[in-house]
Amino acid sequence: MFPKYDVIVVGAGHAGCEAAAAAANMGSKVLLITMNMHTIAQMSCNPAMGGVAKGQIVREIDALGGQSGIISDKTMIQFRMLNRSKGPAMWSPRCQSDRVRFAEEWRITLEQTPNIDFWQDTVRELIIKNGVVAGIKTSLGIEIQSKSVVLTNGTFLNGLIHIGEKNFGGGRVGEKSATGITEQLIELGFESGRMKTGTPPRIDGRSLDYSRMEEQPGDENPAKFSYTSTPKLEHQRSCWITYTNEEVHAALRTGFDKSPMFSGRIKGLGPRYCPSVEDKINRFADKDRHQIFVEPEGWNTVEIYVNGFSTSLPEDVQYKALRLIPGFENAKMFRPGYAIEYDYFPPTQLKLTLETHLIKNLFFAGQINGTTGYEEAACQGLIAGINAHQNTHELESFVLKRSEAYIGVLVDDLVNKGTDEPYRMFTSRAEYRTLLRQDNADIRLTEKGYKIGLAAESRLQRVREKVANTELILKELKTIKAQPEEINQQLVQLGTATIREKQPLYQLLKRPDIEIDDIKNLKGSFAGFLNQFDEEALEQAMITVKYESYIEKEYLMVEKMNRLEDLEIIPNFDYDRVSALSFEGRQKLKSLRPGTLGQASRISGVSPSDVSVLMIYLGR
């Protein structure tokens, strides 16, 4: 009934979809197995993509030839570039998505990918032969052969849902959990743990009074995620902001004795940065209000996502507290919020390709690795899918460095440090964030995506053109000198200092109060020289000029670090032989087994002197 596949992807969430699409587009024969064909690419939590650091990841996925950016562009109902007032490295694209359209668009994309087959079933077991994965067995008892398997089980492995004192098995509300895989993996020698996450109640938008809330519209001139020519957003839906108050908090407190969190029924560790509302009022008792984002779930639905009100208190307590929020006086609930506990496998058991150390050609991606977030999941799916293809075709592994992409930071953090709470990306996790900008993800990554056969040639052409144009603009800016008499009056109008002698435009652009558009609009002998260039190249040139010194400083640091990154540590290195290592350093190194000296240097507990000692010991 089934051929032998190159790659079987288990699970069709954000990780599974990217993994399947990547491997198939690179030429692998792929089978995507999901428990329910109707819930492909579900947004289990809020209907949004991107955000600070996460938006950069979506741009990176797109630059490499992944699909999340394109699908987000096609299905968004609002777009905002966050952190506009900060430096360009902080600009972060974020969109509000139509939940149903998003899932539909993913399904269409996958269906139109020739190399992907689908099968609706639950995987119960992996087939392992001599330490190599060889396929899967399903709940229907079917065995399907493959050269590699990517597990993207999300919250479904032994998923347990909590609402107040009630709890029941499930992978998402209304969906069954998956059992069997964890048990088998443990038997094979894997270590597993439990994590917890939560989601807020969904509300009937018709029952809300928006006049009591603050409107949060999309950007006037919305940008997008994909570097390809996806359509621009023509109109948008707004979000709304309101706040909890002391009354809401008091109402929530009445349910604390029934809270699965406070009673200890929930054992898994939840994310500190995505706390439930009960956790917020408990830990930060002095704060008299918390922000609530009222987010529409799509173009045509009245369903509302109450961002900031994640809770697992009893549904009647949720209901009572909700109705005390300004604008929610008559709120009707579609369904209550809940918490969910699930199995994960500490990601320190993985290589940088996301292949497991224990079983060859078995890959993990997404929440199974202890992460949270669609973007975090999607980029892991992409890396796992790419490497599953590379492995089964005996091609070189694909790994991104910390200095090359947030994806590189994420994988490196997971594999070398592990995580004991759901891992979310922050810009502060990246030491070279001035380089990892959303505007240059294509320059950083598209060529790499092209080389492995994922990014189309047309993408590469676009990037090359952008780089060439940027260089041309920079050259012009350095060559063209403006005379005081031709621009001083205009400078006064722009509210900036005049010049005394002729000056290259490059110098003018360095001023904080002059933008590239101001240069473009200057009248003078040189006027019009920027008209031939598109916005992307102009922006790129401006960033290069304005932030030159910071960017250069960061490149120097990268260079320094790369010397360590290039020094590999042999896999079975005997740390006990190195008597000079500190005790703590040795313990950490033995358990985490970093692949390079650079990775070793980032492990907490490994001191700089440990690194120098290792350096001496390492063979080349």
Add this chain to the structure above:
Amino acid sequence: MLQQEPICALATASGVGAIGVIRVSGEGTFEVVNQIFKGKDLRKVETHTLHFGTIRDGETIVDEVLVAVFKSPKSFTKEDTVEISCHGSDYIIRQILKLLVRSGARLAGPGEFTQRAFLNGQFDLVQAEAVADLIAADSAVSHRTALNQLRGGFSKKLTSLREELIHFASMVELELDFGEEDVEFANRDDLKRLIISLQTAIAPLIESFDFGNALKEGVPVAIIGAPNVGKSTLLNALLNEEKAIVTAIAGTTRDVIEDVLYVNGIKFRIIDTAGIRETEDIVESIGIERSKRAMNQADIVLMLFDSDETLAEVETLAEGLEEKKKVIWVRNKADLTTPNPPWDGPVLTGEGFKSAFPERRGDRGEVTISAKTGEGIEALKEALVASNYLANAASDTVVTNLRHYEHLVKTQQALTDALNGLEMGITGDFLAQDIRVALHHLGEITGQIVNDDLLANIFSKFCIGK
């Protein structure tokens, strides 16, 4: 061949020896050394050759040295390398290292030469293992005992500075990563105040480096004066008073002799006593070069004179003196001349002296002594104690390690960058870049900083997350 940035360090054992060898290695080594070495152009000489010359700080000679040149790949590290053989005084060695750092070299980390040698294939693994224990001992010193070695609250102080910096960084990171949420952002004036208070805390640590050295090595004192004003007699008078605890360290190869004297438990080291004695014995000119060199090395300068003529001579010398040098004017031969009225004003420093100079001489304060009879020697000692910063630096915290000093200076520089950034209104992400540099350098002393520290601080202090 991998040639990395130039690094420098003392290659011989530290402490007073006849000769100290400073090694410089890396790309651009010859250019770096050329900047401070007066002699042949090292870029143009053959490999494995030896050259005589002087190390200079501007126009001032720091020491006479022999320089050995090794060109890549024929050196220990396989990089371009220079070995400078200088006199074995800790002071001279530190001066030369400081000059090298100023010219673009960096102080080598523990075992860094060996690392480079290893990276360039100088050793095979077995040989490397043989030297590893040696190196390890070194790095263990730098990272564990160095902290213990330090006096009092240094590590405590750094830890609390680091905490404040992390708090600062968290406030900035907070508005970067959680700018969309309902968090209050630190106002820029508060940030400025915090940086200034951090700088105020670090400045005395940096200054204490000199103090720390003084504790270990003695405060360097120069006695300057024309021939026959009684330098030698004064020296003997100072030393004779304390005969029981006077040490004389005689150099074996060249004429380095330093006499040490303790007053109130503070160690003073008289510079170039050989020179002082020589000029007494052989009647010659004031020996301007020699005096300048001694003044340059000193923290306290005793300007000795016995007449208006000899005063005029030392006054000329004092004009170019750095401001931080302390000067004590000593009128000798009280037994022969009428003593000046006792002075009760402040001890003037170089700059202060310069501005006071046109005024009356009495204002700048003098100690009148008779080196012969010993009269006024006590007063001079009191002046020595009073004019030296050791007496004022009651601070408990002292930095004695050059490496720590270097990182503190860089921390301070990064903070200055951040402060300038704040003044210019740069955005948080760039501010954070400077703060990270500062944290990195503090981390080199206290242990590594990981990004997790910032996040942990944010999560514990601020309610964020939707």
